[in-house]
Amino acid sequence: MESRTARRATIRDVAERAQVSISTVSHAFSGSRPISEATRERIFRAATELGYDPNPSARSLRTGRSGIIGLILRPRFALTGTPDRAETFNRLVGSVATEMLRRKVGLIHVPDLHDPSVASVPMDGCIVAHPYGADEVLTELLRRDVPVITIEEDPERPEFTWAVRLDYTAVVSRLLDHLREQGARDIALLTGTEENAWNRRTRETYLDWSRQHDRTARTDLLSEGLDVDDAEAMIRSVLDSPERPDAVVVATSDFAALAAKVAAQRGIRVPEDLMIAALTDSEHSRAATPPITAMDLNHEGLAEQAVELMLARLAGAETPAEPLVLSPNLRLRGSTRRR
Amino acid sequence: MESRTARRATIRDVAERAQVSISTVSHAFSGSRPISEATRERIFRAATELGYDPNPSARSLRTGRSGIIGLILRPRFALTGTPDRAETFNRLVGSVATEMLRRKVGLIHVPDLHDPSVASVPMDGCIVAHPYGADEVLTELLRRDVPVITIEEDPERPEFTWAVRLDYTAVVSRLLDHLREQGARDIALLTGTEENAWNRRTRETYLDWSRQHDRTARTDLLSEGLDVDDAEAMIRSVLDSPERPDAVVVATSDFAALAAKVAAQRGIRVPEDLMIAALTDSEHSRAATPPITAMDLNHEGLAEQAVELMLARLAGAETPAEPLVLSPNLRLRGSTRRR
DNA sequence: GTGAAAGCGCTAACAT
DNA sequence: ATGTTAGCGCTTTCAC
Numbered sequence: 001m002e003s004r005t006a007r008r009a010t011i012r013d014v015a016e017r018a019q020v021s022i023s024t025v026s027h028a029f030s031g032s033r034p035i036s037e038a039t040r041e042r043i044f045r046a047a048t049e050l051g052y053d054p055n056p057s058a059r060s061l062r063t064g065r066s067g068i069i070g071l072i073l074r075p076r077f078a079l080t081g082t083p084d085r086a087e088t089f090n091r092l093v094g095s096v097a098t099e100m101l102r103r104k105v106g107l108i109h110v111p112d113l114h115d116p117s118v119a120s121v122p123m124d125g126c127i128v129a130h131p132y133g134a135d136e137v138l139t140e141l142l143r144r145d146v147p148v149i150t151i152e153e154d155p156e157r158p159e160f161t162w163a164v165r166l167d168y169t170a171v172v173s174r175l176l177d178h179l180r181e182q183g184a185r186d187i188a189l190l191t192g193t194e195e196n197a198w199n200r201r202t203r204e205t206y207l208d209w210s211r212q213h214d215r216t217a218r219t220d221l222l223s224e225g226l227d228v229d230d231a232e233a234m235i236r237s238v239l240d241s242p243e244r245p246d247a248v249v250v251a252t253s254d255f256a257a258l259a260a261k262v263a264a265q266r267g268i269r270v271p272e273d274l275m276i277a278a279l280t281d282s283e284h285s286r287a288a289t290p291p292i293t294a295m296d297l298n299h300e301g302l303a304e305q306a307v308e309l310m311l312a313r314l315a316g317a318e319t320p321a322e323p324l325v326l327s328p329n330l331r332l333r334g335s336t337r338r339r
Numbered sequence: 340m341e342s343r344t345a346r347r348a349t350i351r352d353v354a355e356r357a358q359v360s361i362s363t364v365s366h367a368f369s370g371s372r373p374i375s376e377a378t379r380e381r382i383f384r385a386a387t388e389l390g391y392d393p394n395p396s397a398r399s400l401r402t403g404r405s406g407i408i409g410l411i412l413r414p415r416f417a418l419t420g421t422p423d424r425a426e427t428f429n430r431l432v433g434s435v436a437t438e439m440l441r442r443k444v445g446l447i448h449v450p451d452l453h454d455p456s457v458a459s460v461p462m463d464g465c466i467v468a469h470p471y472g473a474d475e476v477l478t479e480l481l482r483r484d485v486p487v488i489t490i491e492e493d494p495e496r497p498e499f500t501w502a503v504r505l506d507y508t509a510v511v512s513r514l515l516d517h518l519r520e521q522g523a524r525d526i527a528l529l530t531g532t533e534e535n536a537w538n539r540r541t542r543e544t545y546l547d548w549s550r551q552h553d554r555t556a557r558t559d560l561l562s563e564g565l566d567v568d569d570a571e572a573m574i575r576s577v578l579d580s581p582e583r584p585d586a587v588v589v590a591t592s593d594f595a596a597l598a599a600k601v602a603a604q605r606g607i608r609v610p611e612d613l614m615i616a617a618l619t620d621s622e623h624s625r626a627a628t629p630p631i632t633a634m635d636l637n638h639e640g641l642a643e644q645a646v647e648l649m650l651a652r653l654a655g656a657e658t659p660a661e662p663l664v665l666s667p668n669l670r671l672r673g674s675t676r677r678r
Numbered sequence: 679g680t681g682a683a684a685g686c687g688c689t690a691a692c693a694t
Numbered sequence: 695a696t697g698t699t700a701g702c703g704c705t706t707t708c709a710c
Contacts, residue, residue, distance in 0.1 A: 008484065010703055021681045026705060036679060051482050056461040057405065058703035060396035061686050067458035068447065079437055090433030094425065097432050097448050098418055106460050108407065108447040109436050119406035121445050122395040122461065143390050145347065283622050349687055360697045365689060375695060397687035400702050 009050035017046035029054065060122050068106035069310055070126035070146075071096055072113070072137060075194055077224045084254030085224065087282045088299075092129060092151075095303035103307065113137055125310050127151060129302075133195045149310045151302045152197040153323055162313060163323035164305040168201040171295055171328045175249070175277055176209045178293075178330075182338045184247035184275055187215070188238065190222040190259075192251040198297075199251065202279050206249070218245065224252055235259050239266060239274070247275035247336070253285035253294055260288045260335065276335040290334030301326050348389035356385035368393060399461050407445035408649055409465035409485075410435055411452070411476060414533055416563045423593035424563065426621045427638075431468060431490075434642035442646065452476055464649050466490060468641075472534045488649045490641045491536040492662055501652060502662035503644040507540040510634055510667045514588070514616055515548045517632075517669075521677045523586035523614055526554070527577065529561040529598075531590035537636075538590065541618050545588070557584065563591055574598050578605060578613070586614035586675070592624035592633055599627045599674065615674040629673030640665050 015022040020039060027033045028043045035043075046052075060066040071093070078089040093109075100107035110126065112118045114137075125147035131138050133156040141148050150163040179187055189206045192199045203219060210217035222234055235255065238248065239262055250256035256278035260270055268274050270290055278285045281294035305324055354361040359378060366372045367382045374382075385391075399405040410432070417428040432448075439446035449465065451457045453476075464486035470477050472495040480487050489502040518526055528545045531538045542558060549556035561573055574594065577587065578601055589595035595617035599609055607613050609629055617624045620633035644663055 011705095012703080022704080023682080023706080024680060027680090030705080032706090034679065039679080051484075053459055053483060055400070055703050056459050057396045057399035058686090059458065059705075060461075061394070061400050061688085062703080062705045064686080066396065066461075068460065079440055086433065086437075089437070090429040093436050094429030094432050098425075098428070100448060101418055101450060104450040104454060104457050106447055106450050106458070108445055109439060111440060111443040111445050115443065118443050119398065119445070120392055120395050121407065122399075122405075144392060145390075283625070286622070287626055351687080361687090362689080362698075363696055366696090369689080371690085373695065378695080394687050397702090398689075400704085401687080401689045403702075 008055075009047075009052040011052070011054070013050055014043065014046050014052050017050060018042040057122070065124055066106070066122040068108050068121075068123050069100065069307075070108050070110045070121060070123035071129070072110045072126060073129045074132060074135065074137065075130050075196065075224070077194070081224065082228065082254055084252055084280075084282050084284055088280060088297075092299045092303065095300045096127065096129075096307065099303050099307040103311065105307075105311070113140055125149070125314055127306050127310060129306075130194075130196050130198065133200070147310070147313050149306050149313065151306045155195070155197050155200045161320045161323050162309065164302050164309060165197065165323045165325055166297065166302070166328050167325050168198070168328065169205045171330050172202050172205040172279075173209055175293070175295065175330055176206065176213075178332065179247045179249075179275055179277065179336060180213070182271070182275060182336055186218070186243070186245045187247040187249065188218040188220065188245035190220050190235070190238070190248055190250045190255070193221055193223040193225070198279070202251070222251060222255055226255075228258065231255050232258055232262060235262050239263060239268060244268075244274075246273065247277070249277045249279065251279045253278040253280050253282040253292065256292050256294070257284040257288040260290070260292060264289070270335050271338050275338075281331055285331075285333075288335070293333045293336040294331050296329040296331055298326055298328055347394075348386075348391040350391070350393065352389055353382065353385045353391050356389060357381040396461070404463055405445070405461040407447050407460075407462050408439065408646075409447050409449045409460060409462035410468070411449045411465060412468045413471060413474060413476065414469050414535065414563070416533070420563065421567065421593055423591055423619070423621050423623055427619065427636075431638045431642065434639045435466065435468075435646065438642050438646040442650065444646075444650070452479055464488070464653055466645050466649060468645075469533075469535050469537065470496075472539070486649070486652050488645050488652065490645045494534070494536050494539045500659045500662050501648065503641050503648060504536065504662045504664055505636065505641070505667050506664050507537070507667065508544045510669050511541050511544040511618075512548055514632070514634065514669055515545065515552075517671065518586045518588075518614055518616065518675060519552070521610070521614060521675055525557070525582070525584045526586040526588065527557040527559065527584035529559050529574070529577070529587055529589045529594070532560055532562040532564070537618070541590070561590060561594055565594075567597065570594050571597055571601060574601050578602060578607060583607075583613075585612065586616070588616045588618065590618045592617040592619050592621040592631065595631050595633070596623040596627040599629070599631060603628070609674050610677050614677075620670055624670075624672070627674070632672045632675040633670050635668040635670055637665055637667055 011022050011025050015025045028035050028040050077085050127149050129151040131154040135154050153163045153165045191203045207217050259276050263270050263274050278294040281296040285292035285294040350361050350364050354364045367374050367379050416424050466488050468490040470493040474493050492502045492504045530542050546556050598615050602609050602613050617633040620635040624631035624633040
């Protein structure tokens with residue numbers, strides 16, 4: 001049974017009960033000016049008896065700050081996608097939430113910036129994860145003067161330096177070098193279709209590397225949004241082609257695992273006939289037979305640094321000269337180890 | 340370069356620019372009364388030009404609603420713990436976040452209800468996941484008249500029916516029956532120490548089942564907060580004891596995997612000499628050798644139903660007669676399959 | 679050490 | 695179809 005009549009106690013009720021003015025109550029709670037021991041005591045007792053706690057909206061309206069930081073995850077397949085996408089989403093969201101909780105600041109998932117039917121949300125700043133090129137949500141936030149930090153850079157906004165990003169060039173080059181050392185002659189890239197930094201930078205690195213090593217680059221599109229059957233059909237067409245590559249780098253780890261499965265069905269031995277690597281790591285790559293070499297995107301590190309950068313920004317730090325750079329972790333596994 | 344002087348546009352600015360009253364602007368945005376086409380047109384143009392968007396705190400203050408739902412995860416090891424705990428945390432947080440995003444309501448992680456230095460947070464209701472017995476955070480929320488939904492029940496608050504819970508009795512009994520059918524004579528339970536429904540109900544079921552089957556119950560405490568070394572020492576003491584059980588049910592899946600490792604070191608064959616099962620599922624149980632039978636807690640289902648129940652509650656639904664019951668999923672694997 | 683009062687930006691009741 | 699206005703609960707300036 002709930003008390004349906006009870007109105008929530010306000011600062012006014014507390015003041016009345018403690019026989020002081022509301023400003024005294026306010027100051028007692030914020031500690032922003034000296035209060036006599038007797039008065040403070042009366043105030044806190046009254047507050048406890050009434051079950052008072054300050055209304056956060058009133059406070060924010062007055063102070064212009066909410067103490068809350070927003071989070072927007074851009075990849076559109078994060079929500080609708082396969083288990084691999086869910087795992088990535090969970091890990092990213094979980095990392096940011098963990099970090100926020102550690103630092104005791106409120107974190108809010110922003111439901112939909114563009115839908116006018118959705119109430120907007122009181123946030124002091126907003127973290128945008130994996131923006132697209134010239135990302136429209138980012139544009140909107142910037143227009144509204146919301147302090148933004150991005151996790152991964154907007155590939156078409158190099159001048160925006162409030163960002164934490166991954167250095168793909170070094171790690172993807174290392175991966176390709178590794179494949180070459182293991183004897184790969186013909187490396188194909190099955191790249192994703194999302195136009196974010198992850199796809200753009202890894203693809204660019206692959207193309208550069210191929211040029212530098214005088215190899216024919218071969219990229220095919222394998223959309224993150226494909227269902228398993230369509231993805232399998234696409235992979236099949238690559239593995240069945242007359243010029244089958246002897247190594248494939250697949251963007252998402254679950255499709256890399258799918259490639260391993262298709263290879264097994266066809267009697268193509270991994271890694272002897274075909275090496276497989278993924279540009280994201282998940283249970284799928286770890287649990288595949290053989291386990292698949294993968295690039296771990298270090299979501300935990302990105303989350304931690306992004307939150308720290310946001311707090312610094314809100315505390316008035318200067319605009320950085322460059323985004324903060326972290327490194328993905330390359331996990332070499334059986335799928336690319338011939339010797 | 341940012342404009343540091345620019346004050347955010349308010350409804351007043353828009354009204355002035357569009358040559359209408361502020362109430363007309365308000366109604367134009369909320370659609371709560373008819374506006375002539377010409378006027379609405381002027382208003383939206385002005386709003387766009389000024390980069391106006393309504394201040395959510397002002398709106399909440401006025402309406403008494405924020406459109407935001409809070410989430411509090413109680414298990415204290417969720418944040419500080421091992422990878423298994425992180426995976427569970429991520430999955431739960433991710434599931435709730437996914438569900439909220441689908442329904443386009445804001446989700447806020449409540450940082451710290453008790454710390455007075457932390458600003459409280461504007462929420463219309465709050466989901467509390469895995470409360471302890473007589474949970475103090477739940478008590479506080481109830482005292483404040485915040486509409487609460489719990490994921491899993493507070494074991495000492497059976498009268499609180501705004502809850503979604505798992506039916507452990509049926510599934511744990513099924514697990515024990517399965518172990519018996521596979522030939523287990525002496526089943527030990529390594530239970531967790533968190534006093535939540537998961538530990539309480541599974542332990543009770545184990546004790547009841549043992550009584551019904553005329554078996555000596557044997558439970559040991561294996562705290563979720565232990566680090567790997569301490570957990571390993573504890574597991575060792577069980578496996579090295581003269582009356583070594585021939586089946587162990589371990590609460591957390593990573594410690595179950597640890598048990599498999601310790602058994603392997605000692606030459607104890609799994610499942611022939613020792614069967615192992617876990618009361619939560621994760622990559623650890625799936626990837627162990629052999630893969631470990633585990634109970635999957637169906638976080639996705641819990642999250643979905645909890646969010647739905649919260650929205651119903653906020654929309655004025657009646658107090659349910661009983662909590663909503665879901666079933667965990669039993670995943671039988673090699674660690675308990677002798678034939 | 680304490681109080682009075684203005685006002686943050688918005689919604690909605692009551693006007694016309 | 696549009697305007698006027700009270701007031702949501704708080705912080706903070708100014709006064710004493």
